[in-house]
Amino acid sequence: MNHYADFDIRDQARFLYALLTLVSDSKAKDIIGAAVLDVMHLGENIADFFHGSTIQTAPAEIHVLDSSPIHLHRDSLEVIYHQDPEKTFRSTSPKIDAALQEYYEQLSHLDTSLKCTFSASVVPESDYNSLLMVAFEIGESKELGFSEDVTLPWMDKTAPGLIEYSVTPKVPGQCTVSVRVLFGHEKSTYQCDLQPLQFELADFLVPFPWHIFNINDKTAFFDQHWVKCTETNAGTYSGVESIKILKCSRQSLADLWSNALVPSGCEDERETDDYFFFIPPCFHLMFHARTHSTDLVLHIASDYWPVLGLIDNFLDNLSFTS
Template identity: 20%
Template structure:
């Protein structure tokens, strides 16, 4: 199509075509065909790119009533074609798709054709040369689909695209997608292949399910002192202050302070796995909680796990609403060497009560006297505070001197506030996010060991008593009084 330098005529034709499309969206295939023919026959198809930009703008400016499911299917075909042009910025396209999904009931309806059409746009976006400019936006879109779309097939494909986006370079990603279009190896067909525009890419997107556990998370055993030093690194050192309770409480004015528990696990192969899974790549770990006591746990991405190599360490951050024991249901999507994608459940991960313990979060190099001042203030507040929240209790057990020393070193070392062995007295404080405390005063008498307990959350007492019972179960006698 030539305009002999008549720029004004060129713009008028584009405006007319866009106006016609806004009233008759079923013309989408015709306009896409026009663009393709122009690009086939012209070395510098500037006009066709301008037409696509005009169509993209036209769709962006359409009022919501025009974005019906029927019309949306045509618009998505146009946006899919627009996404193939490296000269056209794609941020507006992503914003539109995310806005439609969030502010409509498309996700709840779970229409497979619409979901597949949205993913077709995303697929072209994955190959766009300026993808780095919209990396976060596209990641948000894919993650939203993978969580909220009511269709497992669409969810799995969105997770697969998300994995490609976040784990592969642009060159490798385009290579994987190009291989899918060329056919690649013979793959099993799924429901996706019935309606997908390319059987090759549909097969490449198939997510197979394993019959048994392939991976597992094994807890990395940490000393409380290690957790203490890491915790301190997150805090800023403050100057000397007369009232350390105010210093301590003032830290919680910072949003998010002391709100997380960090747990470390080795991601390893489960026992007796198929050799097919000896090397797995681009693992995406997904977590579900069995209760409402914790905030949602973010997905974790691991580049690879090889059976003959040291397992990678996975860091899981828990944000408690209530610091109770919990269980994490874990699943993984990963790729094997033959290019196939798999979905596999991992054994559930139990988070015990003591795993939530953190040392008293005060700035580094805080003196023992200052820590004890904070301890005493919290103890007094719990002992004389609101009975609907605070509580005190007593736990007693018998043990030899050597056993008591071992018990304190093993279980309380990182949480000690004072260690007065000469007076046979110890003070211990456990901090539990978001802002709960369990305080222990351990006293050795002639007849038994007395553990006085104070807490600002009385609902924690059963867990505290069970914990103390567990670590002293080698003793002959235990007594609790609450």
Template identity: 20%
Template sequence: CLSPQVCLFHSTLLMKSAFTDSLFSAEDEAFLLQRLVVLSQHPLLSPPEKLFYIDCILSFPENRPIGCGDDALPVLLTPRLASVLVPTVFNDSATLLARLHLLCLVYLEEEDEEEEEGRGLGYLYDHLTSLLRIVDNGGSREIVVTFFRAAFLFLSYFFPVERFSHSLMEELCSLYLRHTHLAPHFINLADHIQEQLSESNWATEFLMALQGAITDAELTSKDLRWHLKILARVAEEGEIKQQSTVDFLSHIITSSSLCVKGDWRLGNFLLGVCRRLLVHPGFDELLIPLADVLQHLASRYGDTDIRDHARLYYTLLTTLSKDKLAGVLSQGYGEGGGQAKKRTFSCIVAESEGLTSLLTVHRAKKIILKLVEEPQTETGSGLNLNEDNPEEASVALEQYRAQFDVPGFASEIPLNYQLTHSESADSCFDQLFSIRLHFSLTDDHYELLGDISVPCVFRERPPPSVKLRLKPRRPQPTSLHASAIFTAQDGFSWLTDLPDVHVAFQQTFLPLPAPETWGRGGRLSLFDGFWDEMSREEPTGGATSLFCCQLQEEALKTLVEKHFLPYLVSDPSDKEEIKVLFFLPPQSHLLLRIRSEETVHFNVATDNWQLLPHINSYLLTLTSSQEDTHT
């Protein structure tokens, strides 16, 4: 919902579009445009509002418009005025791309010789290379996508400027060799450039440069499948010679253990390149070396399926003419390489018998299932009666940290849910069988989750339990997209989306995984050791904070018993200071020293400073609920 100020400004622009100079003078027009530029980068406005104002600049209703079309900017929007909207790496993705688009249009209308344009276009290129450096240093998935979109925007407008387009091409090739897993992004960039800029040969030159970089680079097994994806795309270009690609294929199958291992996926990637080479316009020059590659695969590759396909390609290559070979290999493929559907007699028979519906996974129109969090039974920390406690804090820290030398130690967060019917589910879904739950992540804070199988869900029976085992990279709140495939009582298979599973910050808390021989004394020593480390001024990643609130003594006691009991380190009878230690996988800790004076002081220490905002929100929620309960 837009604010009243945004609606008012929008109404003003609509009036200007309708009445032009009969209501708005040239001075009014200049003022409105300057106001839009200011609002487009105002720090107190939300990103959607700033994006709206940028869009208003792009479609600004001039009194006497000179340009026409979607890319026509207001005449009064000069490079000097637009310079405040230059994108930075601190902008969010949408704002960055919107600003880049606007600045590209601004500098596109300037001449190359002008000093102002030279500085502006150079800055845009420097900004693009800054994004590339972030991607190169392990940027998130969002920044990777943003960079390739920004590169597409830049090339869309400035591909004729060779000093920038060629330099970007070299930077992209170097980036690919360091991060080959980004191959789909490189292919997507080349496809879109080729589709949108038919008059440019930049995409072809880029693919040729990638081909040269791959065939000249030192080969590693983990990069091979990405190299083959790129080379398969390169082989679709009739203007690019493919001799180096065939030499590369010959090298990897004869001088490596690829054929001995017989990896089916890599074999299919190899055959994919060979298939495209068989229909390449320059096929005549590749006939003999490509035949050698296929013959080697047919006789030496370790997977039977790959050998059979290679033998088929070799037979077609050696027995059919070029035109017939192209016709055979193109059968069953429509435009864009997608496989075309053919209506066969067996399909008609299947439809008449109703088997098609049985073999099809139908999508449910409503949500059928949902995951409901099971109520947790809070217990004590289970201290060992035969205590063997380290006396010194340094010894406690050493013994505790030695446990993490074991791979996978205390690395998972178990979350218990019940799988039950949603309120909107129809009665035909009362009995469900063979449910397969699939989860997908919305960020990179956690490792991928495997699918979970549930035998059945009946509406009249107690719901089955489902345990999710999250393996965090960073203990942060997150949401999981969930879906389920199941068989209903009518025998049909169905796909339904489930409501998102929200994982709150407090759900990442686990009791301290202390050695089993420790009692309360060992945990207190460990607490003191952690606190001393985190309180130092040395830049170790730790941080301390203070949270204060007004709580009655009874409210504080209730809060500790309800929320902190499994994590309590100090003696419950100690009223002067309460010590709480949370463990957050994979290896983060949160410590609380709680003192009740005129106000309740929550002294906070953590070895991960990025958790502080979440800790503050968590304590604010807890104490607010206690205040409401005891008022």
């Protein structure tokens, strides 16, 4: 349990609220009433929900719960691309082929974010029904950058809420992000931890956004990237960074990854398939698939080598579901 005295100002919003309640608590009711239906009929001192209120006679308390009455479920994840012409261009590596120079200049001006939508609901078995000023606080993460914390003015068991974050990938890969929630209930303030948010490699893999870049020969573009990622590697097969055997058919993989299939421009049936994925903010993952006997052989290349440590589990799940 945390205690906050009247003079304990933790952020600007709390300070402004304290100034507001110096005038009148009814004014606070008017402001919250603009967001919460029928709040004026609660018959409660709204200031009691907020620690640090200047009209309280005793320090407010935050009650820490061992289990959360709120469940958070991720509904969707959408990739958003935005070209920023003012973004500083990083000098192109001398190892990049001249044919890719223009692409990497465009890429340096590309901002990629993930629009992540969650549904928040009150657990039916919970003793808490109507919740006020439900604030969701995201923990620190070296892999992801989140937009500002989200607050729902009101929740109950019959009215789940939707919260949305703009997530900026910084270091691709699987990660876990902590979430804490604070809310008011019956003149008291509570806080508790929610189940951490889980992000897997699959959340960061998106089919290469051809529509963002002016690329005419997609096959040549794929081949140039393959060489760029593997030119220093030696092996039996040219351009091999790693190899994986899948227990699934070539067609099942083509159906699953149809959006990432690189068009060949050749009407004849191909013996191999190429798949091209983009890993925000600026990396690539490529697959070259061919059938050997009854197995499917995947040659894998990437310019972000840590992804190879995660690829086995990712592909095993694909093989299992295909």
